[in-house]
Amino acid sequence: xTGFLIGAALALALTLLLLLRPFIWQRARAATATHRQLNAxxxxxxxxxxxxxxxxxxxxxxxxxxxxxxxxxxxxxxxRDEEAPAVLRAPKKTLLALALLLPVASAALYLALGxxxxxxxxxxxxxxxxxxxxxxxxxxxxxxxxxxxxxKGWSMLARSYKAMGRLDDAEKAFEHAAALVxxxxxxxxxxxxxxxxxxxxxxxxxxxxxxxxxxxxxPDNLQALWLAGSAAYDGGRYDQAVAAWxxxxxxxPPESEDAKQIAAxxxxxxxxxxxxxxxxxxxxxxxxxxxxLANAVRDRAAPGDTVxxxxxxxxxxxxxxxxxxxxxxxxxxxxxLDDSQAMTPDRxxxxxxxxxxxxxxxxxxQAMPQSGDLFSATQKAKAGTAGLRLVIDQVxx
Numbered sequence: 001x002t003g004f005l006i007g008a009a010l011a012l013a014l015t016l017l018l019l020l021r022p023f024i025w026q027r028a029r030a031a032t033a034t035h036r037q038l039n040a041x042x043x044x045x046x047x048x049x050x051x052x053x054x055x056x057x058x059x060x061x062x063x064x065x066x067x068x069x070x071x072x073x074x075x076x077x078x079x080r081d082e083e084a085p086a087v088l089r090a091p092k093k094t095l096l097a098l099a100l101l102l103p104v105a106s107a108a109l110y111l112a113l114g115x116x117x118x119x120x121x122x123x124x125x126x127x128x129x130x131x132x133x134x135x136x137x138x139x140x141x142x143x144x145x146x147x148x149x150x151x152k153g154w155s156m157l158a159r160s161y162k163a164m165g166r167l168d169d170a171e172k173a174f175e176h177a178a179a180l181v182x183x184x185x186x187x188x189x190x191x192x193x194x195x196x197x198x199x200x201x202x203x204x205x206x207x208x209x210x211x212x213x214x215x216x217x218x219p220d221n222l223q224a225l226w227l228a229g230s231a232a233y234d235g236g237r238y239d240q241a242v243a244a245w246x247x248x249x250x251x252x253p254p255e256s257e258d259a260k261q262i263a264a265x266x267x268x269x270x271x272x273x274x275x276x277x278x279x280x281x282x283x284x285x286x287x288x289x290x291x292x293l294a295n296a297v298r299d300r301a302a303p304g305d306t307v308x309x310x311x312x313x314x315x316x317x318x319x320x321x322x323x324x325x326x327x328x329x330x331x332x333x334x335x336x337l338d339d340s341q342a343m344t345p346d347r348x349x350x351x352x353x354x355x356x357x358x359x360x361x362x363x364x365x366q367a368m369p370q371s372g373d374l375f376s377a378t379q380k381a382k383a384g385t386a387g388l389r390l391v392i393d394q395v396x397x
Contacts, residue, residue, distance in 0.1 A: 137164070144176075151180035155187055162194055170194045185218035192227055203231035219384060222248060229265065238273035242266050246285070247384050285350035286338035287311060287381050289388025291359045293331045297374050297393055303329035306362045309390065311337045313347070314354030314380065321349050328361060331392075355381045359390040371396055 050067045053059035059067075137160050144153050158173030174181055174191045181187040192210035196203050203211070208231055214224035229244035245266045252259040291309060293301060307326040312318065322341040326333055337357070339348045349355060361374035369375075376390040 133164075137161070148176065151177045155180055155184075158187075158194075159190055162190060167194050167198050171198070182213070183217070185214040185221040185224060188214035188217070189221055189223040189227060193223065196227070196231075201234065203227070203234060207231070220247070220251060222251060225251075226262075229262075229269075233265070233269055238269040241269040242273065243384070245269070285348075285383040286336045287349060287355060287357060287383065287388065288334070288336045288386040289357070289379075289390060290332060290334050291326070291376070291390040292392065293328060293361070293374075294391055294393035297395060300372075300395065301328045301361050301374060303327065307331065307333075307359060307392075308362060309335050309337065309357065309359045311349060311381075312356045313352045314356050316352075319343065319347075321347055321352060321355065350383050352383065355383070355385075357381055357388060357390065359392050361392055369396060 047068070050059060050064055054061070054064045137157070140153065140157050140160070144150055144157060147153060154173050154177035158170050158177060161167070161170035161173055171191075171194055174187070174194065177187070181191055188210045192203075192207040192214070195210070196207040199207070207227075211224055211227045211231060214221055215228060218224070225244050225248035229241045229248065232238070232240035232244060245262050249259060249262045249266065252262065291307065305328045307328055307330070309324040309326070310320045311322045312320050320343055322337045322339075322343065324335055324337055324341060326335070337349060339350050342348050356378050357380075358378045359376040360369065362370065363372055364370050373396045374392050375394050375396060376392045377394070379388050379390060381388055
């Protein structure tokens with residue numbers, strides 16, 4: 001605050017100096033001049049002006065001579081006056097008004113448009129205590145008793161109770177917000193965590209159902225992935241635990257403590273599964289689905305024709321990331337594309353940000369599309385996506 005006031009005072013003083021300088025300078029200069037000297041300067045300027053007019057042709061010769069003679073006459077008359085210092089008085093009232101009005105106007109303008117409260121020293125910050133939090137949560141609970149349809153409020157209360165360790169109260173609050181919980185992956189994961197914790201870490205039943213539903217709504221929800229891996233690990237499904245935790249690990253900062261714990265859990269699950277890590281990670285990042293041949297084009301395909309399921313990087317080069325070959329006789333057929341089917345080791349499904357998957361029946365068995373080939377619409381996916389449905393129902397012209 002002190003620095004601001006000092007700066008404002010200096011700025012005001014500088015402004016006053018600049019405004020009053022012409023009057024002060026003019027008075028000092030006039031104190032050393034006489035009437036005769038001042039008049040002589042004026043006459044010289046006037047003579048120079050009529051000379052310029054004459055040269056420019058705007059002043060006739062006769063008019064020029066009359067003006068020059070008049071100036072000479074005035075110079076002679078002025079020379080007879082007694083030499084005396086010229087006194088040019090500064091406008092004292094104007095100077096006084098400026099000196100008083102400018103500071104007052106500046107202060108008034110700051111009060112109207114500025115931030116006077118900012119000049120006050122900041123008040124000491126209030127530290128929120130556990131008692132404050134209890135009071136706020138109790139106040140919210142009391143308010144919601146009068147607003148049973150406030151689903152967002154109930155979900156907020158449920159998560160507050162969860163953070164406070166009041167699991168019974170959290171479960172009741174989640175039940176009040178059930179309609180909202182069923183559409184929100186994070187709330188489903190929170191609710192599943194509450195129920196599993198109350199059950200001593202057992203995920204069987206409702207907690208598992210909620211985890212599955214959360215991942216269906218948001219396959220990348222961090223808490224749901226953690227819970228899915230934990231549920232699978234506890235149930236001895238180590239492949240599924242590695243799949244969920246590997247997906248989670250990709251979304252955590254590499255050097256964070258959470259990432260280190262997840263990596264350790266993956267290593268433990270891998271060891272108990274008795275499988276190489278590459279196989280487990282490939283399975284975790286696979287794109288899975290089912291390919292079918294539509295009845296409308298079935299008569300155009302022979303049982304021995306080659307079916308190719310191709311995965312490409314969305315927005316990337318046309319060269320496939322992975323290709324799986326089947327026969328028409330095998331359809332309909334479930335499929336899985338992962339890094340083990342990669343075309344090159346430096347372009348993998350597990351590292352692609354987006355994937356496009358399509359199926360094609362090749363009459364010639366060649367990788368390049370040919371006229372007469374049958375194909376499906378392209379489906380968008382990403383590593384770990386399951387449930388794709390590829391229906392071969394179009395003919396390439």
